[in-house]
Amino acid sequence: MSIGQIMGISRESMNNNQYALTVVSHNIANINNSAYSKQRAEFCESVLPNYSSMVSHLNGAYIGSIVSYSNQALNNSYMDANTDANYYNTLNNIIKQMEGVANEMGDAGLQKTISDFFTAAHNLNNYPTDINARENYTQAAKNVLSKFQSISTSLDNLTENLVGDYTLPYSMQGSQLGLSLESVNQKLEQVANLNLQIAQSSGNASGLIDQRNKILDEVSSFLPVKVSTNPNGTASVAVGGVNLVEGTKVIGKLSVAAGDASEPAKVQLTDKDGNVIVDNINSALEGGGTVGAMLKMVSQANDDFMSIPAMQSMLDSLANDFAEAVNAMQTYSNGDMKACCLYTDPATGELLLMEATEPMFTGGPPFTAKSLEINPNILADKNLIATARVDTSTTDWEKQVGNSDNILAIAELRNEKIIKSPGSPVADMTIDKYITNLTGKVALQGSDLAGKADAAKSVLSDVATERASAVGVNMDEELSDMIKYQRAYEASARVFNAANEILQILVNLGR
Amino acid sequence: MVIRITNQLFTSNLFEGSNLASNKILQLRDQITSGRKISTASEDPLSSIQILNMNTQLAKLGDWSKNISTAKEEAKMSYDNLSSLYDQLQAIDDLTIEAANETNDKSQIEALLTEIQARTKTIVNLANSKYGDNYIFAGTNTQTKPYELDETTMSVTYHGTASTDEWRRKTETMEGEETTMNLLGENIFGDGTTGLFASLTNINTAMSADPTDFDSIRAELDNLKAGLKKVSGAMAEASNIVTSMNLSAEVNETSDLSLTESRSLLRDTNVVEATTELIMAQTALEASYQVSAAMLNRPSLLDYI
Numbered sequence: 001m002s003i004g005q006i007m008g009i010s011r012e013s014m015n016n017n018q019y020a021l022t023v024v025s026h027n028i029a030n031i032n033n034s035a036y037s038k039q040r041a042e043f044c045e046s047v048l049p050n051y052s053s054m055v056s057h058l059n060g061a062y063i064g065s066i067v068s069y070s071n072q073a074l075n076n077s078y079m080d081a082n083t084d085a086n087y088y089n090t091l092n093n094i095i096k097q098m099e100g101v102a103n104e105m106g107d108a109g110l111q112k113t114i115s116d117f118f119t120a121a122h123n124l125n126n127y128p129t130d131i132n133a134r135e136n137y138t139q140a141a142k143n144v145l146s147k148f149q150s151i152s153t154s155l156d157n158l159t160e161n162l163v164g165d166y167t168l169p170y171s172m173q174g175s176q177l178g179l180s181l182e183s184v185n186q187k188l189e190q191v192a193n194l195n196l197q198i199a200q201s202s203g204n205a206s207g208l209i210d211q212r213n214k215i216l217d218e219v220s221s222f223l224p225v226k227v228s229t230n231p232n233g234t235a236s237v238a239v240g241g242v243n244l245v246e247g248t249k250v251i252g253k254l255s256v257a258a259g260d261a262s263e264p265a266k267v268q269l270t271d272k273d274g275n276v277i278v279d280n281i282n283s284a285l286e287g288g289g290t291v292g293a294m295l296k297m298v299s300q301a302n303d304d305f306m307s308i309p310a311m312q313s314m315l316d317s318l319a320n321d322f323a324e325a326v327n328a329m330q331t332y333s334n335g336d337m338k339a340c341c342l343y344t345d346p347a348t349g350e351l352l353l354m355e356a357t358e359p360m361f362t363g364g365p366p367f368t369a370k371s372l373e374i375n376p377n378i379l380a381d382k383n384l385i386a387t388a389r390v391d392t393s394t395t396d397w398e399k400q401v402g403n404s405d406n407i408l409a410i411a412e413l414r415n416e417k418i419i420k421s422p423g424s425p426v427a428d429m430t431i432d433k434y435i436t437n438l439t440g441k442v443a444l445q446g447s448d449l450a451g452k453a454d455a456a457k458s459v460l461s462d463v464a465t466e467r468a469s470a471v472g473v474n475m476d477e478e479l480s481d482m483i484k485y486q487r488a489y490e491a492s493a494r495v496f497n498a499a500n501e502i503l504q505i506l507v508n509l510g511r
Numbered sequence: 512m513v514i515r516i517t518n519q520l521f522t523s524n525l526f527e528g529s530n531l532a533s534n535k536i537l538q539l540r541d542q543i544t545s546g547r548k549i550s551t552a553s554e555d556p557l558s559s560i561q562i563l564n565m566n567t568q569l570a571k572l573g574d575w576s577k578n579i580s581t582a583k584e585e586a587k588m589s590y591d592n593l594s595s596l597y598d599q600l601q602a603i604d605d606l607t608i609e610a611a612n613e614t615n616d617k618s619q620i621e622a623l624l625t626e627i628q629a630r631t632k633t634i635v636n637l638a639n640s641k642y643g644d645n646y647i648f649a650g651t652n653t654q655t656k657p658y659e660l661d662e663t664t665m666s667v668t669y670h671g672t673a674s675t676d677e678w679r680r681k682t683e684t685m686e687g688e689e690t691t692m693n694l695l696g697e698n699i700f701g702d703g704t705t706g707l708f709a710s711l712t713n714i715n716t717a718m719s720a721d722p723t724d725f726d727s728i729r730a731e732l733d734n735l736k737a738g739l740k741k742v743s744g745a746m747a748e749a750s751n752i753v754t755s756m757n758l759s760a761e762v763n764e765t766s767d768l769s770l771t772e773s774r775s776l777l778r779d780t781n782v783v784e785a786t787t788e789l790i791m792a793q794t795a796l797e798a799s800y801q802v803s804a805a806m807l808n809r810p811s812l813l814d815y816i
Binding site for chain 2: 031032034038095096099100104105111112115118119122123125126127128129130350351388390391394395396397399400401402403404405408411412414415432435436439440442443444445446447450461464465466468469470471472473474475476477479480483
């Protein structure tokens, strides 16, 4: 063991502790960086392979590695929780918008509007020859149609905002789904670039890995991704068994394409030349993330799930059954007993009855919420509304203009089971019951999703806490490390000085 | 288990409590300003379904109330007109009894006839009464004057709905229950060939004859009595409609009040309760801010180096 060796060990020790202080400084600098994983200098004993002497193999210490606290298992847990939280949160937000469109708890919902229609029918029953009562009835019918159309259009707009219009494929790129997929593609490119840099890095790639993890966290909010790390430090990204990134290579891009009425949007995997690799990966995506939530909400469900098309379908069904029931009354005919409307005899100016042949509503059958319209002939002449129901075989039946049996029957449709519940072949619900049923389904699902969103958020918070606890920077730890390395540096300097003094003595021996 | 409290963890959790309290305050503020506990159905699905069911029932009660009111007003008007008509008819009966006395000379008979004719015209006018735009005793021929008087012969022709046809005008006053609003003229006064007006025509003919046909006058006295009975019967019927409508209105009003109260309990904000909760939430928010401030100023190793 020479004095030089002592000085060398001390010098190396000072270097090591200085380096360790650099790591502490780096940690403190990144203390507020949410993507940063704490690093620690790992000291290793340096030993020369020389066993001829008790001390000659002693060689001090070296920095074996800079260890990152990054934990892939925790990262994977976080990504899973993040996917779930965003999935339920998105579903919850969409269902809230669907509720807002219908607004049944407000003062102008569909139930209120239809109720006003029946009130107008009762009023017309009491004053069947009063033109104002007929005007009132027609206006109430128009309000019902407006409400149907408003809800239906709003649901269509919601779908268009989410995934675009499948009949206009180019509109889909600018939808939320299209933009989300574009964002995912950009992030996957960044992941591949970072993978390349990590693979090429000969030193500490912790910073690059942290950046990649942050990007993967963001991707997980869109898609239910699975990340696997490779021996060379790169990471592969897959979703539902479909590889998106393999090491330094992006396998393909995700894009939205036009589907059909039951599945308006499909997500495709295409190569960089635009060739389709996988035509439809929706089933792989419908498990989580905002993309999965959007796809679920715009697709026709096979179960009881209240998606936008399911709500639209129930609305169309209601519009159809309502219109058919009113039209059947408006043009009632059973032998000689017929529904009759008014007309003015041009010769005498007398108000008389005639058989009613004009339906109240046009645009079907089958009617939809959007197609339903008031018969323009009735709009032009309100006397065509069939208020009377008389036996046309009796003498002077035309004079029974005060008969209001037909409009009374229309008013009493409110109490009749004229609407078919979903899946039922026969009418088994009143209008009010059906609307309550529809509102109840949406509400129960909304409440359920709100609960799941809260639970998922809570899980995400717990996982984030666990991860932050495992990988984050603790000021007290860093400060104590700083003191530790500072003292070690001072001690090493002292040893160096002592060795130097010994050397001075040796040099001056024999003078 | 002791976990590492990192700076990230510390700051991210610092304001979680105050966020919760703030959200609660916002929610309570919305409830107080809107007056509604539930703004969307998903906030409380079961209560919302109950509220919607109550809305339906209340709307029906509203319609029935209006119908009851319409039926009652028309029945009252029918009663009032029939009452006036009864008085006129009673007077004619008295005059006819006087005219049946063979000691009357022609001039006396003529004087009596003039008054009977005047009162007959009044009766015809009352039989042609309108409620709004409708002739109330015309059945469903509501735009046709039911009784046409020929002032020369004092004969009356009926143009209303025949009693064998559907003359009733109905309205819904309860679930599945329809009330007839009108009384048919033909059932009360006859069609001009039989009944009260036929009798009055015969009296006019008998008193106009020269010499006066006292036998025919006397023969009509029983018919006049029958006519009076029919009119008083119709008055009773109109009165029954009014009474029945009053009872229905009472039942409706009770149901309405009860449902309105139940709905209010579910739907509307109890302002006193909500205000109390708001004050408590504000206190909790202030407390969480104080705790957060204390935690931000917590000591660390840096203070001791």
